[in-house]
Amino acid sequence: MRRLTGGIAVAAALVATCATLTACGSSGTSADTITLYNGQHLQTADNVVSAFTAKTGIHVIVRPDDEDTLADQIATEGTHSPADVFWTENSPPLEGLQAKGLLARLDPATLAATPARYSSPQGDWAGVSARVSVIIYNPSLISASQLPTRVSQLAEPQYKGKLALAPGETDFQPIVTSYLHASGKAATLAWLRAINANAAGHIYPDNETIADSVNRGLAAFGIVNQYYWYRMRAEDGAGNMHSKIAYFTPGDPGYVIDVSGAAVLKSSKHQADAQKFVAFLVSKEGQEIIAHPGTGPGQSLSFEYPIASGVTSAAGETPFGQLQPYPITIAELGDGTTAIALMRQAGLL
Secondary structure, three states: OOOOOHHHHHHHHHHHHHOOOOOOOOOOOOOOEEEEEEOOOHHHHHHHHHHHHHHHOOEEEEEEOOHHHHHHHHHHHHHHOOOOEEEOOOOHHHHHHHHOOOEOOOOHHHHHOOOHHHOOOOOOOEEEEEEEEEEEEOOOOOOHHHOOOOHHHHHOHHHOOOEEEOOOOOOOHHHHHHHHHHHOHHHHHHHHHHHHHHOOOOEOOOHHHHHHHHHOOOOOEEEEEHHHHHHHHHHHOHHHOOOEEEOOOOOOOOOOEEEEEEEEEOOOOOHHHHHHHHHHHOOHHHHHHHHOOOOOOOOOOOOOEEOOOOOOOOOOOOOHHHOOOOOOOHHHHOOOHHHHHHHHHOOOO
């Protein structure tokens, strides 16, 4: 998993799977058991799944992986997929499966819990939480006044050797799509080639590595979602933070809200229970788990913005309602395929 590395990732994946109160090694599922293909952070999913099982008695088998890997797997499995629910960090994988006709329509009450602009326009998946793209920077290497204020400026020569990117992260795709929406293909491809050159030596596998590298002074600045910085601060302590975050200019294409969503597979043999799980994610109880992360062992450390059931974050972040992102819709963010193709053409993937 890109979210956890090496042996830790393997161990965490096994723990997450077994910690869902379902016996490991079971080859089948009972009527009160569902299978979750989980592209969300394990820390978040584990707490939500435990609370859901305690509340409903429905057990959840968790199969964690990168969301793009899971989406490809579901597409390959088609109507024979064992997945009942798919939970992602970003909307493009869900939009891609929706276009293939693999998602079931969610219950109206579930859709009503989340503002419509953060869910599927067709009603096939619901927005659960959100994050916003920010600049993480190390003031000892670059001052706030030297930072880019617009994402287009990442291509400027003064940032060569200073910029850190994780283009393989699905979190980066919405930024590329947003830039594409604002500037067109030719300009986006030129921009991608320039930032590829500027980030040479600082192309990382994931946002955690960007955050850690910038915090340790190995890179001047990078682009991540805000919750990586807040999570790092909670885990490492404020006294160990040598980095800060800044926002792009309001309305800039680099200032993007990413939506984490969940869907029920049309092929699910446990439709009622799967619908209950997605309903729980957007319920007040489920949203509170996301909104109020703890710092002790087993706590969620989410720091994502809850966007359903009227729950608000209490993590000390910029309030969600005060964010000023680029005005791009879920439908316009699409399935990310054009962004991926352009990044490949530019040599970033």
